[in-house]
Amino acid sequence: MPEELARRLGTFDAVVVGLSAMIGAGVFAAFAPAAGAAGDWLLVALAIAAVVxxxxATSSARLAARYPESGGTYVYGRRRLSPLWGYLAGWGFTIGKTASCAAMALTFGSYVAPGLARPLAIAAVAALTLLNLYGVQRSAGAARAMVAFVLAVLVAVIVAGLSGDGTVTFGWFAYAPLPESAINSPLAPGGVDAWGVLQAAGLLFFAFAGYARIATLGEEVRDPARTIPRAVTIALGITLLVYTLVAVAALRSLQPILLARSEAPLADLVREAGAGWLVPFVGVAAAVAALGALLALLLGVSRTVLAMARERDLPGVLAAVDPVRQVPRRAEVAVGVAVIVLLLVADLRGAIGFSSFGVLVYYAIANASAFTLTRDEGAPPKIVPVLGLGLCLLLAATLPLVSVVSGLAVFAAGLVIWLIRHRNRQRGR
Structure with a gap:
């Protein structure tokens, strides 16, 4: 029987971990490309992303309550479908999110000092890995401070955007007056591009898809059958409310045309709203949000590595639990080292192209696993996992071809490794 992690997180701490993952740097950048894809239908894209x-989240929460272990969908896929499906979920998550950790660390470094982005990214990964070694409660405490600051800045941005004057009405929404230079833009209010709306939904979904961090910490949550579903619901509800209000404020101040062209959407929002004094705070909040997302990612990946090591899908040496701190020390160090190596040697612009594809496969497996739950096991209404699975596959189809191809290549490599290991295990019996 493997050593278990200590159950030290209550509902509030679990919510905070989820918020730090979901309200990351994405909220400061995702609305620009999403507006470029969806135009006037940005809020419809956000609604689709919210449904997905x-x-x-519902499927993951029900499964996490049933299987309160570290590892998330890796565990659920193994228990409900087959060891292979669980392995593929864990493989895609571990590889993709390790690259995402490096990218998020670089995002933090770029916000703080662009010329020193890589050294700052390495320092951030090292510092947060060290923090995690002192226990999940310390990590949750740091997440509390970061989430509180980011939410305070976002509330100020929303208030500034919604209180500005000089709007005009178009259809069902009030926009700021459109600059003359943008009147002939293809993004001007008008028809709908269904493919563009789906692409925008995918971008926005990835920006707040961090609720899985709560599930991957299932072994460290008190009263998981009650706490996890509640924490996931609260964290997702708060995030959706914040994203909706930010989107409304951005559209009201900038319109889809200017929003799509912006390199710093929230900074431009407060400038247009006459609250330029907020711009420095927006920059700091973006850096802090990136740091919070990095912290949650490191926690989630290390717990998945722990679960995979327990089943020998990764080296068993990584399954050790520190007897004093009761944290997966070796898994956390291994993840931290892997991220730092990526930062030193990889061009992450190409390395994380498959991450979006991997996230959708991960949640597709989670929904398929939830579909097999019975009513006595806490199954959600069948329409929930069916709709979730279908929408994950639909959004995967809208990804750029390079993301799909690179994602398939990563999963193919994982499948080959699994088949070789499985064959060797069969021979060893």
Whole structure:
């Protein structure tokens, strides 16, 4: 029987971990490319992303309550489908999110000092890995401070955007007056591009798809059958409310045309709203949000590595639990080292192209696993996992071809490794 992690997280701490993962740097950048894809229908894209997130979160929460272990969908896939499906979920998550950790660390470094982005990214990964070694409660405490600051800045941004004057009405929404230079833009209010709306939904979904961090910490949550579903619901509800209000404020101040062209959407929002004094705070909040997302990612990946090591899908030496701190020390160090190596040697612009594809496969497996739950096991209404699975596959189809191809290549490599290991195990019996 493997050593278990200590159950030290209550509902509040679990919510905070989820918020730090979901309200990351994405909220400061995702609305620009999403507006470029969806135009006037940005809020419709956000609604679709919210439905996907709700289905995935509900399926994950019900499964986490049933299987309160570290590892998330890796565990659920093994228990409900087959060891292979669980392995593929864990493989895609571990590889993709390790690259995402490096990318998020670089995002933090770029916000703080662009010329020193890589050294700052390495320092951030090392510092947060060290923090995690002191226990999940310390990590949750740091997440509390970061989430509180980021939410305070976002509330100020929302208030500034919604209180500005000089709007005009178009259809069902009030926009700021459109600059003359943008009147002939293809993004001007008008028809709908269904493919563009789906692409925008995918971008927005990835920006707040961090609720899985709560599930991957299932072994460290007190009263998981009650705490995890509640924490996931609260964290997702708060995130959706914040994202909706930010989107409304951005559209009201900038319109889809200017929003799509912006390199710093929230900074431009407060400038247009006459609250330029907020711009420095927006920059700091973006850096802090990136740091919070990095912290949650490191926690989630290390717990998945722990679960995979327990089943010998990764080296068993990584399954050790520190007897004093009761944290997966070796898994955490291994993840931290892997992220730092990526930062030193990889061009992450190409390395994380498959991450979006991997996230959708991960949640597709989670929904398929939830579909097998019975009513006595706490199954959600069948429409939830069915809709979640279908929408995950639909959004995967809208990804750029390079992301799909690179994602398939990563999963193919994982499948080959699994088949070789499985064959060797069969021979060893």
């Amino acid at each position: 997130a709700y289905c995935n």
